[in-house]
Amino acid sequence: MSFIDVMKINDVMKKFLLVICLSVVAVLSSSGQKVSDETLTYNVMFKWGFIEKEAGVIRLSTEVNKDEGYFTSVMTGASTSIADKIYSVRDTLSGKMMLESLEPVYYEKIAHEGGEFSRDVIHYTRDSAGSVSAKTLWEKTDKKGNSSKGEKLLTATGITLDMLSAFYYMRHIDYQSMSVGESVVFNIFSARHKELLRITYLGTEDVKTGKNGELVPTYHISFTFTYDDKNKEQSSDPIEAWMSQNERRTPLQIVGKLPVGKIRCRLVSE
Secondary structure (H helix, E strand, O other): OOHHHHHOHHHHHHHHEOEOOOOOHHHEOOOOOOOOOEEEEEEEEEEEOOEEEEEEEEEEEEEEEOOOOEEEEEEEEEEOHHHHOOOOEEEEEEEEEEOOOOOEEEEEEEEEEOOEEEEEEEEEEEOOOOEEEEEEEEEEEOOOOOEEEEEEEEEEEOOEEOOOHHHHHHOOEOHHHOOOOOEEEEEEEOOOOEEEEEEEEEEEEEEEOOOOOOEEEEEEEEEEEEEEEOOEEEEOOOEEEEEEOOOOOOEEEEEEEOOOOEEEEEEEEO
16 A cells, blocks of 8 residues: 555545434434534544554634524645655535534535645535435546536435535434444435445443543444445445544544554544
């Protein structure tokens, strides 16, 4: 595996912060948890055997507009200066979501990765029957300066999110009412296609945080993405996450497998 594969950890992170999260409405928390203003910072580490190196930093900021009934979110991901020499990453994901339902209204991703540029935009429309349609726009410029762009109409039934809004939805699932091994599945839109995201509850576990190494009670979950590849269904390797059990449900740690080694993302400040 080349180090470029390592630096593509942002694909994992975007699918978590992401990841992260429903056609099964019954599992959603009714505890009245609310979205609040916050800024979360994660260090992204690559681990291979005894070797562990910092690969990037991810920051997620949330701003609530109670008067208008929505909140906005911006997530940035950047590779470290050392990693930049191999594969530079500067990504920004932004979105607008409804405060009560957490449903996305607008989503945009701007990516500068490995000398290439891309931009994806999604505008959502919903009807009273639960159908969702989204007008998506995309554009891309490769290393040679060749540009392409297009648009598409995506449709789905039930709860439909994107990589950014899934992060908030995941934090409002009522894990206490779930049995170990129980899963929920919902739609994920990107600019060009629809995927299914499956979140599986794995139980509770105490996890050491980066703050003084204290043990924090968490909900342990995994999630996989399923998509069509040339009319053949493909699923990603499971990505594991540990989320605090307090009312904020803050994701504390995420671990994803690579062809060689693992990628680990840990909360360092909030």
